[in-house]
Amino acid sequence: MIKLAWLTNPANRIATCRKVFNKGREVDFRTGTNSLTGRSQLFGMSRGGWDCSAAGGKMEQWMTPQEGTALYLLLRDSAQDIVLRTDGAGVILDASPGCERFGLPPKAELAGRHLSDIATPDSVTALKAKLVAALAGRNDPDWAEFAARTGDGQERWFEIQLRGVHGGSGDAPGAVGVMRNIDQRLRHEGELFTAAMIDPLTGLTNRRAFVTMLGHLCKEGRRGCLALFDVDHFRAINLRHGYAVGDEVLVVVAELVRALTRRQDIISRLDGPRIGVLLPDASAGRAQAICARIVGTLSEVQQQGRANGFSVTASAGAAPILASLDETINRAELALAMAKARGRNRLEMDSADGARRWR
Numbered sequence: 001m002i003k004l005a006w007l008t009n010p011a012n013r014i015a016t017c018r019k020v021f022n023k024g025r026e027v028d029f030r031t032g033t034n035s036l037t038g039r040s041q042l043f044g045m046s047r048g049g050w051d052c053s054a055a056g057g058k059m060e061q062w063m064t065p066q067e068g069t070a071l072y073l074l075l076r077d078s079a080q081d082i083v084l085r086t087d088g089a090g091v092i093l094d095a096s097p098g099c100e101r102f103g104l105p106p107k108a109e110l111a112g113r114h115l116s117d118i119a120t121p122d123s124v125t126a127l128k129a130k131l132v133a134a135l136a137g138r139n140d141p142d143w144a145e146f147a148a149r150t151g152d153g154q155e156r157w158f159e160i161q162l163r164g165v166h167g168g169s170g171d172a173p174g175a176v177g178v179m180r181n182i183d184q185r186l187r188h189e190g191e192l193f194t195a196a197m198i199d200p201l202t203g204l205t206n207r208r209a210f211v212t213m214l215g216h217l218c219k220e221g222r223r224g225c226l227a228l229f230d231v232d233h234f235r236a237i238n239l240r241h242g243y244a245v246g247d248e249v250l251v252v253v254a255e256l257v258r259a260l261t262r263r264q265d266i267i268s269r270l271d272g273p274r275i276g277v278l279l280p281d282a283s284a285g286r287a288q289a290i291c292a293r294i295v296g297t298l299s300e301v302q303q304q305g306r307a308n309g310f311s312v313t314a315s316a317g318a319a320p321i322l323a324s325l326d327e328t329i330n331r332a333e334l335a336l337a338m339a340k341a342r343g344r345n346r347l348e349m350d351s352a353d354g355a356r357r358w359r
Helices: 065-078 121-135 183-197 207-220 234-241 243-260 284-300 325-341
Strands: 018-022 025-033 040-046 049-054 082-087 092-095 144-149 155-165 174-181 224-231 266-271 274-280 314-320 347-350 356-358
Touching: 121 144, 121 155, 121 174, 155 183, 183 207, 207 266, 207 274, 207 325, 224 234, 224 243, 224 284, 224 325, 234 243, 243 266, 243 274, 243 284, 274 284, 284 314, 284 347, 314 325, 325 347
Parallel strands: 314 347
Antiparallel strands: 018 025, 025 040, 040 049, 082 092, 082 174, 144 155, 155 174, 224 274, 224 314, 266 274, 347 356
């Protein structure tokens, strides 16, 4: 590394020049004035170009305004991302041709529009906050995500990073930014979420998601009920008719439960033939009516499959959602066990005071 030593005489501020050698390379030094800051700086000319060191002794890398402009134009015209420039009010002055590749208006149409105009109404606040921070000189390292409406009416997601362009007097005449499309990343994240939270056979959320959502309801003190359904004699169905038929049974049961519950109810496959249903804000009477309808309807359904048809029934237990997740699950489990012990194909209800009602 070339070490730059200040050659300006502090007594009379007269700049001197000399030649030094670094690893066999001859380097010329001279002092001058930084046109942006007005401060005296020393420039070292080597094969790699000019290096400079500020008069305070702090090492800096610096380029001329012409070099900065050339670099901006190079990035604007060749980068896969969208490079743009705004004035101090956030109005777009220039944008790279890449904006058209993602369905945004061409740069000629973007020029003169406010940066926030490209965002959907739900994303305007986030984009404006990022712009205001950049113009104020607060360089947040985090990228801001926002949705934009394309010319064909589709919604596409982008992330943007902005930096204010500050003059010597401290004002911010504008900002430069880099914007990139993140639709593919969000799709991958969605696929990972699906793999982690969705049961691939039934399309219902899995036990992990179910416990998480029940925990939120318990923590928030939401009223409602938890119901557990278990297909009766499911192991016998698998052994007699095969696991493929057993899978068909689970799919039919899942579809039936989904059809007979409310839109706001949360349905999950917990394990094996067991399905859990969260009924937010449902009274005990309302929950009992929903669960009884599911048990009664299922017992009348004939699963027409490779086994020439057979009846499918389920037992169910329900309990109110309490402050404790474990206690809520335990009460519903006990109610389900009671339904099976009393002959299956029935519903047991556990009330908040521990009393049980059954169908």
